[in-house]
Amino acid sequence: ATSLALLPVVVDGRIVALASAANCRGNPPPGEPELRLLQDVLQGLGRPLRRTLELQRARETALVLQRSFLPTVPDxxxxxxxxxxxxxxxxxxxxxxxxxxxxxxxxxxxxxxxxxxxxxxxxxxxxxxxxxxxxxxxxxxxxxxxxxxxxxxxxxxxxxxxxxxxxxxxxxxxxxxxxxxxxxxxxxxxxxxxxxxxxxxxxxxxxxxxxxxxxxxx
Missing domain, CATH: 3.60.40.10 (PPM-type phosphatase domain)
Incomplete structure (x- = not known):
């Protein structure tokens, strides 16, 4: 049997990803200590993930802005x-x-x-x-x-x-x-x-x- 635990990755109160922990081949499922450790690791990723999302939004804004400046050529x-x-x-x-x-x-x-x-x-x-x-x-x-x-x-x-x-x-x-x-x-x-x-x-x-x-x- 296989068991699976899903933990949300939260940035600014919004779930941006899911992290999974699984066991297989008869190994015991992740216990509370393992899940707490994984949760601590995910919390530590909050700042770099926030920065990545900010850069992605800035890039999307710049791309829309740039394309808006390109004209429709005249006939x-x-x-x-x-x-x-x-x-x-x-x-x-x-x-x-x-x-x-x-x-x-x-x-x-x-x-x-x-x-x-x-x-x-x-x-x-x-x-x-x-x-x-x-x-x-x-x-x-x-x-x-x-x-x-x-x-x-x-x-x-x-x-x-x-x-x-x-x-x-x-x-x-x-x-x-x-x-x-x-x-x-x-x-x-x-x-x-x-x-x-x-x-x-x-x-x-x-x-x-x-x-x-x-x-x-x-």
């Missing part, structure tokens, strides 16, 4: 925009990575991809602020703006407000070019370069050597 006449966010691993799932596509007057679109340093709630919050600033600057500058100038303005704002410690980003303007398709102008602040994939032919890196990241020490 364009004559072009198709698609976006996909895939973390490299579970540790990188929460952080300051973002992309954005903002429709501007005249049919142009401001495209951005970037990363605020960090993999926590602070990085996700800073990313939301940086993205909002850049979106506003792009709208204010309009479709004829120089993306490098827009990033310079963003750098000044972020450093002045102390929003983030280090940012890499590519900011581009995609403008309709009647009779020829689309014209793209971009600026790169320390980010991996965007790639141009043609229907047939080689894959090219766009842009020259990137400028330093935003907020980088000088």
């Amino acid at each position: 364009l006449a004559g072009a198709e925009i698609r976006a996909r966010y895939v973390p490299a691993n579970a540790a990188a799932e929460v952080g300051g990575d973002w992309y954005d596509a903002t429709r501007l007057p005249g049919g142009a679109v401001a495209l951005t991809i970037g990363d605020v340093a960090g993999h926590d709630l602070d990085a996700a919050t800073a990313m939301g602020s940086v993205n909002s600033m850049l979106r506003g600057l792009a709208w204010d500058a309009g479709p004829r703006a120089d993306p490098a100038r827009t990033l310079d303005r963003l750098d000044g704002m972020v450093q002045g407000l102390g929003t983030a410690s280090l940012i890499t980003t590519v900011h581009a303007l995609l403008c309709p070019d009647p009779g020829r398709g689309w014209h793209i102008t971009l600026a790169n602040a320390g980010h991996p370069p965007p790639l141009l994939l043609r229907a047939a032919g080689p894959v090219d890196c766009l842009g020259e050597e990137p400028d330093p990241p935003l907020c980088a020490p000088t």
